[in-house]
Amino acid sequence: MNKKVIMNEFIRYIFIGGTAFFIDTLTLYFFKTKVFLSLGNIGIYISAALGFLTGLIFNYIFSLIFVFENAKEQNKGRNIFSFFLFFIIGIIGLALTEAGMCVGVDFLDMNYLITKVIVAAIVLMWNYVARKILIFT
Numbered sequence: 785m786n787k788k789v790i791m792n793e794f795i796r797y798i799f800i801g802g803t804a805f806f807i808d809t810l811t812l813y814f815f816k817t818k819v820f821l822s823l824g825n826i827g828i829y830i831s832a833a834l835g836f837l838t839g840l841i842f843n844y845i846f847s848l849i850f851v852f853e854n855a856k857e858q859n860k861g862r863n864i865f866s867f868f869l870f871f872i873i874g875i876i877g878l879a880l881t882e883a884g885m886c887v888g889v890d891f892l893d894m895n896y897l898i899t900k901v902i903v904a905a906i907v908l909m910w911n912y913v914a915r916k917i918l919i920f921t
Contacts, residue, residue, distance in 0.1 A: 793852065804843040804846075807842050812831045829885060873919075880910060
């Protein structure tokens with residue numbers, strides 16, 4: 785794969801990842817402010833997990849359809865093992881998200897939405913590299 789193909793793929797991944805991030809953050813905000821409001825920081829962590837999983841499902845579907853076009857041509861990523869790897873990479877990303885949320889909110893006393901933006905940028909890179917190497921190459 786040449787640099788231009790990889791760059792175009794990464795730009796598509798950022799677009800899909802950005803949309804997944806928006807869905808993730810909207811889900812986090814909704815559950816934190818409407819469902820788990822009385823739970824304090826525990827409500828933030830539960831809401832962050834729900835948001836992350838919602839974004840993960842969106843990301844999987846659109847990674848297959850739109851991002852990794854080479855995989856679409858070769859039918860990569862469309863089996864149980866690939867979904868399992870996608871999920872495991874996502875679970876690692878969820879652990880990174882939860883750890884980052886904990887550090888930002890509890891230890892650095894940052895706003896949970898600002899923390900989410902910083903953590904999401906780090907997790908986006910982890911997700912792309914791991915999925916590209918382990919599933920879609």
